[in-house]
Amino acid sequence: MCPNRPEGAETDPSPAVGARAKALALALRQAVAGVGGRGALVHRWDPGTGRLDLVASDGVSAEAARRWAVLSEEQDVPPSCALRRGVLVRTAGDRLATGAAGTVAVPLVGAGGPIGALTVLLSGTDGPDDVQLSFLHAVAAWTAQHLERADGRPPHGESVPEHERTVRAAELTAALAEAVTVQDVVGAVAEHVLAPFGAEGLIVSVFENGRLTRVGEVGYPVDYLKRFEGPLEAGLPVTDVLRSRSPLFLESPADIYQRYPAVTDRILMGTSPKMAWAFLPLAASGRVVGVAILSYSRPHSFGEADRTLLTTCGALVGQALERARLYDLEHARAQELQSALLPRTLPRPPAAVAAARYLPAGRGEQVGGDWFDVIPLSGDRVALVIGDVMGHGIAEAATMGRLRTAVRTLADLDMSPDELLGHLNDLVSDLGEDFYATCLYAVYDPVGRRCSYSLAGHPPPVFVYPDGTVHSPVLSPDPPLGAATPPFAAHELPLPDGSLVVLCTDGLIESGAQDAEQGLTELLRVLSRAAVRPARFTSSDEEADARGLEELCDTVVSELLPDREHTTDDAALLIAHTRAMPADDVASFGLPDDPRAAGRARELVRDQLSRWGLDELSMTTELLVSELVGNVIRHAKGPMRLRLLRSRSLTCEVYDGSLSTPRIRHATYTDEGGRGLQLVAALSRRWGARYLSDAKCIWTEQDIPPAAPARSAAQASASRSAANGFGDRLAATAEVAAP
Template sequence: MATEPEPQGPARRTPPAQTSRSTAPSSVLRTAPGLPAGRIAPAAARGLPTRTGDSTPDWLEPAMAANGIGSFDWDIRRDVLEGDHRACAILGLDPKRFDRSSAAFLALLHPEDAPVLRRRVERAIAELGQCGAYYRTVFPGGGMHAVRFRGRVLADAFGRPSRMVGFVWDATVELHKRERAGELAALREERSRFIKEAARALSEAVTVRDVARVFTELPLPGLPPDGLLLASLEAGRLQILGATGYTPDSVRPYDRSLLDLTHPASEAIRNRAPVFIASRDEYRERYPEAWARISPDNPRSSWAFLPLVASGRAIGVCLVSFDDDRELDADERTLLSTLGGLVAQSLARARLHDAEHELAAGLQRVMLPRTVPSISGVTTAVRYLAAGSGLQIGGDWYDVVPLPGGHVGLVIGDVQGHDVHAAGIMGQLRIALRAYAAEGHPPAAVMARASRFLADLDTDHFATCTYAEVNVDYGVVYAVRAGHLDPVVRRADGSASPVPVAGGLPLGVDPDEEYRVTRFSLDPGETVVLCTDGLVEARGMDLDTGFARFCAAVCGDLPARSESPYDPLELLADRITSQAADFTEREDDIALLLLRWDGPAGGLAAQQLRRRIGQADLARISELRGELRDALRRWGVVELVDTAELLASELVTNAIRHTDRDAMFTARLYREASRDGGATGRARLRVEVEDESDLWPTRRTPGEQASSGRGLMLVEALADGWGVEPRGTGKRMWFELSAEN
């Protein structure tokens, strides 16, 4: 409650024969436990004689009557209140029911005001002074009224407080003004708080969908709307982004529709100023053509169309509607206009973000493989996670390349940088590396050519990369690493460990760099895991710790295929990436590639080995001999290993030395069948080497000191059969060996 300052009474007067001032007030307080200021019974109503000495003077009565002022007289010692008829009307008293005591009067006051009034009256009595107050009373009907009073304490002949006389007047209008001012102050504070909360929520909205959600959930203070709608303007068409209070059927005709020039939304956008419509009649009068298209079932009766203007350009419109007629005041219109400005800025920022994100996502989709090829004998799974901040595009990539002979190449790489430039370089490098691999070049040559290609681009960028060629028939992996992370192999028992691979410089650093190949084998059910450094690096965590955590995520149990509808490899990929997805401030993107070697169908290895041997690639010949040995062991013809290895090496070396093109090596094992379809137990190995040279081999008779010329002699002596066959371009040399199972 608002109260006036407590007035200070005049100095107490003490007649010569007066007793001590400290005794008189205390005795009065004991006789009057409640000290009021206004609920009084008129003397006339009680039949009391009118006072003469203290009555209102005749000359003052007209002025008091004209101003609605009543007078009162309180006998402090007897605790009896008296007053004129105006005082009773102002206080809402019923003289017949009011007992004229101060306690009864205080009981009628507002609980917050009674203690204040008591203190002021007590002080006035103690000081023989005057006091005044503003207080609220509750009329018998429950109405709240306000009263102002001012009174003075009079002393008797001995200087003791005897009576209080004064005036009262109605202050209910002032009460309403104060209440209204308080309500307006609270509403202004609520609106200010709303603007702050709306600005905060809209600033946190990242996408257009977020802006639409925040807008349609805003609780407008003081004027709760019945409908909210947000629409953007694209090429003269409205696109509904979000709505509340409207059914989908009611807004569907306006979605993607041309903006009608006669519609109030069009006027708001055209003039860059809000349009407020207070009633349906006003809508019909101002916009008759637009009103004709409104459904009769539309419950709205007032509208506010707020243009969304950002950087001087209209980008959309907000609609705020009400079910009742509403003439918005200046403060409400200012609030809505401010809200429209906040939404416009947030929507413009969100549209730019969505456009950048769509550009980045589209570019990334083009750069990365659309699908991973399905290759018999292996199962693959891939994942790509964009960075948690920035343009969400980078130079990380993966690829799965089908190779000649049914083999498969795995590529994982990361171009330096995290921007569109890095993504463009990544796309070029991925295509080049894929082309080199698909041509059948060995891993070391693929990596060397890719490094030279990146250096020739002259972009001042480098790239880390791991390329692995997997022999699908036998589970043999040939890996080459250029400044990248080592691959991790998950064993069949669930354990996992990195495989050390001989490393070289990142691609593009030294165009003449030669890369070494590391060979390792997989058993059926084992998985090769390749990833980029975004999965193992994080702020506040070193590389070793991150790589150890990555290996821990790779190992562990997985549900069996019968326990889950998803392939365990997909579940493993999700588990690995989930730990990286927890880092919302991840600064680098992530590429992940997994390949599980399922083993040959039926548990038996395929009966064919096919490899391309690059020109002058002598290291490839050594690798081929190892693969042939593994193949023959798996095929169950171990007795042919030594002879087949020697003769194959001779044919391949002869093709490489005497031609200037690559050679294609093929080994097949045939099992002869009996008439009833069963196997006879005889196996026949046929080895072929094709080249594009028209120069046929010539059998020579070298001397004892000759260093060459014995290849065909060995083939003729050790093979069960051999020959040379012409092809369209070049020739095919072959030999056959037989074995008994």
């Protein structure tokens, strides 16, 4: 950020003035960050005219800067008062109508006396404290040096090393102001403190629950540091520093031997001996939160200026470290919450094998609300879901969990994609006006080999066909959940066996360097190149199939997000390889719309299971189909249809023309009916109903047992006779409660 140039300020384009402008811009930023201000100004004094001319400002509007562009040394304003008195001047109130709570001005003193003033507009009524004022004086001294350097000569009476240390201290303040994590803080200290003070080693530790925990180090082997791990012990330099809250400077091995003879060997001997140390307490909010240790490979003398500046740096680091620890704690909890809400492993239903990636933002303060899921449905269908809660933070991660749970609950009701998004939209709307989410819900039917889907404000799906063609439908998506007005548009397309379905959130394809349309084009290019022939995924080996999808996910992520550490949004990716059900595993039959349907259904089941080699399931399946058909005859209407699906389980489906909802009744001991669906629930692994536009389907699923010795013909005949008789009785007495 360059300083604002007020009207009347000098415009000399010479290199000296340009360099000074950059230096003043840095000084202003450090002054504002160091005291938590709103803005800052620098005035230069002209002894001949008695004027103070504004030469740089930061965070101050042009109108406000114009009011103090030219001041008289006699005016009753903070810069003039600080110049006349030669001391720091602080006043309350907003002198420039900028919203400031007060003003603090520091005189700029050169080799021959006062040369100007540095003014900071305060944002609060409490502060700055002594440490912040000390740092402000250091920034003012550095600013004065650059004002005197207009002729290209270094200021009188200052050594170059001391000047560089002051510059680095100002740069440290800026780096700490931008530090987010604890590791950012450690990196800032290592970059801006070690070299200026001639140190070779750094250890930063936090103090918590009576022990020090190392969070970062530079210049030390791990083996050497292990000897200092564990509970805090008495008689150590760090123990004294934590107790007294005062820095400790040990300039040679003789110093440490004289003060800490019991631990001298422990500290000096080993793979990384040091010869001088600066132990700096890191304080924040009135308490010590840690210790920073600078170390030297040879004896080192700490001058008064070094000690003062290092003490000031320690206070600044302590505040930044405490803020970073709070961020790390919140960020870790949010990530734990989000990880717990996302699926740990994806199911592998017969119709699809899937792989996914969740990529948290590389930069930014919070986690996001992206999620994905794979949900097995009845009839071997599978739902593929991906969504994104807008915003970042724990609240958004929790909302993501609620939406994922809601989607799973609604999916169990076998709703169509557009209807499911309608219910989900109601849920998001109830959360409040500030909550919005995008979502794509797709259902793949391996029997019909079709994919139906709806989307609310979400990037469209991408399909990779077996011949290598990559296709993304051009759609006009509905608004996001929470802002949409149902109904949502329903889309459907045929999907050949072996196709890939690719779903992603906008964090994968959209960034500051490209919009979503450009990112989608890049995704199509990557998929076209990486999966030219999805035949690589058609292996009958499911594990090999899954490994291929994992590799493809890695390829897509590395191509679209090559610099993940600098991304500002989280991203999710879900890729599924679809598998159609072979025609030989599907059997569909029409049934007569009369009481003969139950007997006909049992015959069809018996014959079909015999052809499939599943005679062991014949008796149970005949009982189930008798109950389902009997319910249709008594409580629903035709036309009726029976469908059997052989997969990892055996699915029995009975279709009818009624939209009434079946439910289990609690029959009493004297009731003659009402137990049919209880029998269905007892005999099947699971059962349910789904609804089409003009019909419904009642379905059951049974586990297919491992191969067993074939039963004798007499046993099979007896089982069929028992099933026929019991099935006829069920058909006559089955009941279902209509809504």
